[in-house]
Amino acid sequence: NNQVAPPVSARIPDYACQRHTPLQHHNTKFTDALEILEKYADLRYDDQDYSRALAFRRASCVLKSLSRPLSRLSEIQNVTHIGSHSQKVIQEILEDGTSEEVEKICADPWFQKMKLFTAIFGIGPARAKEFIAKGWSSIQEVRDGCTSSDWRIQWGLAFHEDLTTPVTRAEADYILGVVRRHVDRVLPGAVMELTGGFRRGKQTGHDVDILIMHPLENKIIGALPRLLQSLQSHDIVLCGRHERSTYHEELLTQNTKLSPRGQLDHFEKWIGIIKVPNKIRIKNDQSDKTSSHQLGNNKCNTDMKENKDKCENRNFQSDKNTDSCKRDVGNESVLYQRQEDTLDSGSAISDSLEDVWESLDKASSSSSPSHGNPREVKASQGDWIARRVDLIISPFSQFFYALVGWTGSKQFNRDARTYAEREMNMKLSSHGLYDFNQGKQLVASSEREVFDNLKLPYFEPQDRNC
Ligand code: 8DG
Ligand code: MN
Ligand code: MN
Numbered sequence: 001n002n003q004v005a006p007p008v009s010a011r012i013p014d015y016a017c018q019r020h021t022p023l024q025h026h027n028t029k030f031t032d033a034l035e036i037l038e039k040y041a042d043l044r045y046d047d048q049d050y051s052r053a054l055a056f057r058r059a060s061c062v063l064k065s066l067s068r069p070l071s072r073l074s075e076i077q078n079v080t081h082i083g084s085h086s087q088k089v090i091q092e093i094l095e096d097g098t099s100e101e102v103e104k105i106c107a108d109p110w111f112q113k114m115k116l117f118t119a120i121f122g123i124g125p126a127r128a129k130e131f132i133a134k135g136w137s138s139i140q141e142v143r144d145g146c147t148s149s150d151w152r153i154q155w156g157l158a159f160h161e162d163l164t165t166p167v168t169r170a171e172a173d174y175i176l177g178v179v180r181r182h183v184d185r186v187l188p189g190a191v192m193e194l195t196g197g198f199r200r201g202k203q204t205g206h207d208v209d210i211l212i213m214h215p216l217e218n219k220i221i222g223a224l225p226r227l228l229q230s231l232q233s234h235d236i237v238l239c240g241r242h243e244r245s246t247y248h249e250e251l252l253t254q255n256t257k258l259s260p261r262g263q264l265d266h267f268e269k270w271i272g273i274i275k276v277p278n279k280i281r282i283k284n285d286q287s288d289k290t291s292s293h294q295l296g297n298n299k300c301n302t303d304m305k306e307n308k309d310k311c312e313n314r315n316f317q318s319d320k321n322t323d324s325c326k327r328d329v330g331n332e333s334v335l336y337q338r339q340e341d342t343l344d345s346g347s348a349i350s351d352s353l354e355d356v357w358e359s360l361d362k363a364s365s366s367s368s369p370s371h372g373n374p375r376e377v378k379a380s381q382g383d384w385i386a387r388r389v390d391l392i393i394s395p396f397s398q399f400f401y402a403l404v405g406w407t408g409s410k411q412f413n414r415d416a417r418t419y420a421e422r423e424m425n426m427k428l429s430s431h432g433l434y435d436f437n438q439g440k441q442l443v444a445s446s447e448r449e450v451f452d453n454l455k456l457p458y459f460e461p462q463d464r465n466c
Pocket of ligand 2: 195196197205206207208209
């Protein structure tokens, strides 16, 4: 034991938001196994006991940040985030190459059914358990027996194969391009960012997350309904639902308990499904055939695997004096500049807001919220594939917090929020940062400033893959 590498623990910061966590790392055979245990714990136990699942996620997260493959358990024995259960599994894999416990879970029919059913858009663990209790074990049985009127479940079932086919980077770029053309028409001057996993450098994802902002704070009022009208008139939208903004300033300081699964925020958004021509995906598939997919030793993980990490280097540079910031994408540089709002403040705004919401509510109850019968649409499907899209619209003042939040990963956000609370006496959300020591909100006009305000070193999106 005298040739043991220096303890890794001495160099591992406590929070994932203080560590580089790249997409491609050296310990997939451990992290794949730990993430199966995480998933199992998440599905098996109720929300109250999400801590079990989180313990595996934290352990996995630490291993992802190591700069070399783990070769002995002693290297991580004193790391606080790697509990005894995770250590046991890691030890097993070090000795045998696989973990018996993980193998058993993978072979467990209940787990397989839960994974199958919770992969349906609109189905959570509670509903999946009901399906299993009815004796169903296939998607077809759910299609035949499920009577839910929830639009997500109806469309999710009809287009299940489409929606569980990984969205490629080329498709994400295509969707961004389409949305951009419509945004340019209905909200000229708007800024858009592809967020979520794609921004972190993933080559595939389960959906496409697009964040939209306008430098004039009030310009975004009514923009999302106009955008959707524009998209719908071009027969691109399959179904979807608007959500009103539920933001109010007290939320910045309120100690809202984040639900363990979804960190719901209060932005106005649209959650839906759109059509993408098949040729967009096929082009991408062919270029992918050259790159190999690396799988861990525990092979039951059917989750979407990423291809080799190819990232654009996106930098935001801020300029505090002019209240603007620059973003560089290749040779192009985009200037985000706060502009003076020309709209009247006060009642004029709330009146116009009410009008917008009224027409929105009417629209969504009449065409509500989908177009046609999902099964019939599926039966006459043309040369396109259904893709999940999230459109989020943020005011300029909250944009960079929204950008960090919607870039993720979820675990990065969780740790950044815990770090803010415990280490800084601050409250972080996708809407802003409140400093309880100073009793005020800390503004950010770049992503870097979000990190600065938290006294954290800056991490590029591709290093936030925890
Ligand atoms: P994937 O789609 O590639 O599978 O992964 P992802 O892009 O990382 O996950 P996601 O479920 O699409 O969520 C994108 C990020 O947005 C994630 O880090 C969580 C964050 N997020 C917020 N607010 C909200 C919210 O209200 N709902 C959801 N679903 N995600 C939110 O900051
Ligand atoms: Mn996503
Ligand atoms: Mn999403």
